[in-house]
Amino acid sequence: MEKQQELISFSGEDLQNLVQKISRDFFEGLPYIKTTFKHSAYFNNRLRTTAGRYFINQGNIELNPKYYEKYGLEGLISTIKHELAHYHLHQMGLPYKHRDKEFIALVKIVNAPMHAKPMRQYKYVYTCSTCGVSFHRMKKINTNKYRCGKCKGTITLKETV
Structure with a gap:
């Protein structure tokens, strides 16, 4: 289920650069995306049940470091793509919620998951x-x-x- 791999230690700047790179690589050039990621992305150790979240008012993205530890770089990148889908649609004034067809279409285009893998381990x-x-x-x-x-x-x- 989980892959044992070498985890990269991310500083705040490294994570910010990774999010900006993913934004450029996957979202730039899409027909209705005209922005790049200009806000902050950071790890929040207090997150327990979510892999990441996008803040509408600030435009920032929070990521769960425990999700990264459990699912590695692949899991982190998929979470970043999902949150960036929210970000770019919201910045363009388009519908950005999970139930909106624009969000569902964008998530499919960039090959991001609709939902994160579960964090909980059953006993x-x-x-x-x-x-x-x-x-x-x-x-x-x-x-x-x-x-x-x-x-x-x-x-x-x-x-x-």
């Missing part, structure tokens, strides 16, 4: 002994009390992560 994996469906849980459950929601079969603890 327990349960399986149904009848139909084989797997359940991922953070908390341990009483297998005598609960049944499979699909077929009502018995649930067994498969593995502990």
